[in-house]
Amino acid sequence: MDKKRNPFAIAVITRLGGPTKTAAYFGIRLPSVSAWAHKGIPKARLRHLEETHPQLLADARAQLKKQAPVSLIAASDDVQPPVGSLDDPEG
Numbered sequence: 001m002d003k004k005r006n007p008f009a010i011a012v013i014t015r016l017g018g019p020t021k022t023a024a025y026f027g028i029r030l031p032s033v034s035a036w037a038h039k040g041i042p043k044a045r046l047r048h049l050e051e052t053h054p055q056l057l058a059d060a061r062a063q064l065k066k067q068a069p070v071s072l073i074a075a076s077d078d079v080q081p082p083v084g085s086l087d088d089p090e091g
Contacts, residue, residue: 011060
């Protein structure tokens with residue numbers, strides 16, 4: 001099963017030095033930070049980061065904006081032609 005991942009949370013955790021350093025920074029356990037990759041960063045933690053590391057969050061958002069068009073293009077290439085169309089080798 002492929003679990004959805006939160007690209008923004010992953011970018012922020014990476015910029016903070018990875019899951020272990022992020023957990024130490026907030027004084028929480030590593031599994032809590034690992035859950036952020038799927039559930040997103042809790043609002044209280046985000047507010048704290050907005051106050052203490054606004055540039056870090058701005059950089060993470062900018063990174064995601066640069067990556068978004070590429071992922072959309074890659075996904076559109078995976079579409080198969082309809083059965084019986086001219087592009088279908090067996091049709």
